Amino acid sequence: MRDPSLRQLEALIAVVESGTVSRAAEILRISQPAASKLIQELEADTGLELFERESGRLVPTERGMRLYEEVERVFGGVRQLARAVEAIRREDRGHLVIGTLPALSGPFVSRALAAFHRRHPDVFVSLESRSSQFLMEAVLLRRLDAALVINAVEHPSIETERLESPPAIAALPRGHALAAKPVLRPEDFHDQPFIAFGVTGMMRRRTDEIFEAHGVRPDIVIEATTAPNVAELVAAGLGVTVADPLSMAFAADRLETRPFEPDLTFEYNILRPVRARNSALAAAFIEEVHNQARSLEA
Secondary structure, three states: OOOOOHHHHHHHHHHHHHOOHHHHHHHHOOOHHHHHHHHHHHHHHHOOOOEEEEOOEEEEOHHHHHHHHHHHHHHHHHHHHHHHHHHHHHOOOOEEEEEEOHHHOOHHHHHHHHHHHHHOOOOEEEEEEOOHHHHHHHHHOOOOOEEEEOOOOOEOOEEEEEEEOOOOEEEEEOOOHHHHOOOEOHHHHOOOEEEEEOOOOHHHHHHHHHHHHOOOOOEEEEEEOOHHHHHHHHHOOOOEEEEOOOHHHHHHHHEEEEEEOOOOOOEEEEEEEOOOOOHHHHHHHHHHHHHHHHHHHO
């Protein structure tokens, strides 16, 4: 028996993932007989029956699948290494890795990144959209240069900076009757079909407090855990909501918005590692984030 060649292992992956030798041959850019020969040689060299022949098709045996999974794991490591090499190369022209909550991952962060890119066109940017807890841990591990989260963090290895969102707005479907009012107050939402954020979220807690303080009970027809879902449900005409304008930017062009009183503000926080290697680039991106928040308030 001999060690399998790299080309034989590539043929194994192609056949398992494509389902037929002919399609595997197309992937490998070789003839079908050549692909069949690679599989036959792999079985001969390993002494394993890797496929069963059924009606002209190759069906992986249990051993074939075990070998495929192992080869895929090794190849995955090689691909990861290639990505690491590319990331190191990018550092020559700058590489900024940022994270954000899903609520801010749409138009708000996109506009901030566009402004950043105009000033730093050669910098490569990676963007992750995850939960606050995940992002905080990633900043601690220095995997992120900056992250937009909800909760403030006190840790000697993390710098925390407040990002104040403009005051809450009322978001309504286009043509909604409440759009006739220049300003909306809690009592305007009594018995109105209402799209609420999930009960464990900061948005829900703050709006519930406001409505309870005014003795108002909106008719909650749908709960959604993410701002994009809430915005889309309102835009679809299923109800109204109260939220911060940053999170409603996903569907701003399909919503009616009005000021909401009394003022209800939401705080986000920007985290970054202390003495980060990309501190200058992170500071430039954070400046654009503040600029975008201020532009919404203007």
